Amino acid sequence: MEAIESLYPSRLSDHVEELAHHGFRGAAWDKAARYLREAAAKAFGTSANRQAITYGEQALDALRNLPETRETLEQGIDVRCALRASLWTVGETARIPVLLDEAEGLARACNDQQRLGLVSVLRSHYFWVTAQLLGARMFAMNALQIATARGDWELQAAANFYLGTTSFSAGQ
Numbered sequence: 280m281e282a283i284e285s286l287y288p289s290r291l292s293d294h295v296e297e298l299a300h301h302g303f304r305g306a307a308w309d310k311a312a313r314y315l316r317e318a319a320a321k322a323f324g325t326s327a328n329r330q331a332i333t334y335g336e337q338a339l340d341a342l343r344n345l346p347e348t349r350e351t352l353e354q355g356i357d358v359r360c361a362l363r364a365s366l367w368t369v370g371e372t373a374r375i376p377v378l379l380d381e382a383e384g385l386a387r388a389c390n391d392q393q394r395l396g397l398v399s400v401l402r403s404h405y406f407w408v409t410a411q412l413l414g415a416r417m418f419a420m421n422a423l424q425i426a427t428a429r430g431d432w433e434l435q436a437a438a439n440f441y442l443g444t445t446s447f448s449a450g451q
Contacts, residue, residue: 312341396425403441
């Protein structure tokens with residue numbers, strides 16, 4: 280990993296998969312977590328969703344080996360939210376609620392209202408698509424409450440979208 284970093288300092292993204300591999304195998308957990316997150320995002324961006332899932336799961340393993348700080352909690356939330364998209368794409372939807380439960384717990388643990396709002400929107404989406412409209416509405420309302428308190432217009436738009444789609448789906 281260190282050799283790649285020193286040989287290609289301006290082209291690390293070209294070698295992120297190798298960096299992730301060596302960081303993980305060498306137990307350089309901080310760098311491994313970072314490179315694995317980047318590798319997962321790169322894989323997802325090219326529709327290599329199974330590979331994105333593998334990298335995401337390894338990133339979670341790397342984070343578990345680091346001290347629990349606000350930064351590692353935030354990274355744990357972000358990895359779980361990103362994993363959700365790849366899991367959805369390959370049809371492994373049963374794992375999504377577990378990841379989002381974990382992400383919500385981490386967001387509450389570090390009192391990160393922005394990420395808690397995001398997780399609420401993602402949970403609302405999951406419940407809406409799986410026709411659990413009461414749950415979808417509850418999480419959308421939670422996200423809207425957080426968005427309003429924070430003045431977060433993007434989150435407010437997402438929350439209102441799921442409130443609207445849920446109401447439409449329920450015939451309201």
